[in-house]
Amino acid sequence: MENNQYPFVNLPLPYHYNDLEPYIDAKTMEVHHAKHLQGYINNLNQVLKDYQGLQLLTLEQLIENADRLPKGLQAPIRNYAGGVYNHRVYFYGMDSPRDQKPRGKLMEMLNAQYGNFQSFKDVFKKEALGVFGAGYAWLVYDKGKLKILTTPNQNSPIEQGFSPIFTIDVWEHGYYLKHLNERGNYIDDWFQVVNWDKANQNYMSCIRNYY
Ligand SMILES: [Fe+2]
Numbered sequence: 288m289e290n291n292q293y294p295f296v297n298l299p300l301p302y303h304y305n306d307l308e309p310y311i312d313a314k315t316m317e318v319h320h321a322k323h324l325q326g327y328i329n330n331l332n333q334v335l336k337d338y339q340g341l342q343l344l345t346l347e348q349l350i351e352n353a354d355r356l357p358k359g360l361q362a363p364i365r366n367y368a369g370g371v372y373n374h375r376v377y378f379y380g381m382d383s384p385r386d387q388k389p390r391g392k393l394m395e396m397l398n399a400q401y402g403n404f405q406s407f408k409d410v411f412k413k414e415a416l417g418v419f420g421a422g423y424a425w426l427v428y429d430k431g432k433l434k435i436l437t438t439p440n441q442n443s444p445i446e447q448g449f450s451p452i453f454t455i456d457v458w459e460h461g462y463y464l465k466h467l468n469e470r471g472n473y474i475d476d477w478f479q480v481v482n483w484d485k486a487n488q489n490y491m492s493c494i495r496n497y498y
Pocket residue numbers: 319323374456458460461
């Protein structure tokens with residue numbers, strides 16, 4: 288991940304805000320990236336500015352070590368470092384709508400574990416719909432297998448040792464302008480813009496690191 292240490296900056300996305308239309312609207316993307324993610328970056332830099340030791344840690348190291356930090360720092364680091372990391376995984380996990388199917392080894396593993404792509408989507412959607420309030424649904428890699436899990440708020444699965452393949456942000460700020468209260472429609476639309484090349488790359492690097 289680029290810009291992985293203090294001071295954090297909001298990297299431009301590899302696509303335009305309107306490239307995910309009609310599934311995710313340009314205004315939502317702009318507000319989400321330029322305002323919400325920027326807010327997490329500003330807050331994280333603000334927290335880290337007085338802690339030179341922590342400035343040397345990567346974004347991932349900050350999150351993975353959150354429970355070892357002084358009590359007063361744990362929640363801010365979890366919220367802000369998590370907010371930056373999770374949003375980056377979400378944004379980089381999307382691309383303009385193309386061929387909306389997994390490929391390569393990832394497709395093989397999804398088929399092996401869930402029967403077929405549609406069954407995987409059904410399970411993933413149910414989990415994402417089930418997030419109470421704000422949070423994320425994730426496909427992660429865990430010791431040789433894929434796993435679907437959810438996290439509340441800005442908690443991140445890397446704190447529990449899981450490696451993300453992709454995530455959907457189900458905070459209302461990610462869909463309310465277009466989809467209103469219909470989170471299910473947003474999840475269906477998000478599946479149209481998943482960057483399956485990136486997902487497969489993430490999966491392949493998980494395999495390489497595991498074996
Ligand atoms: Fe978000």
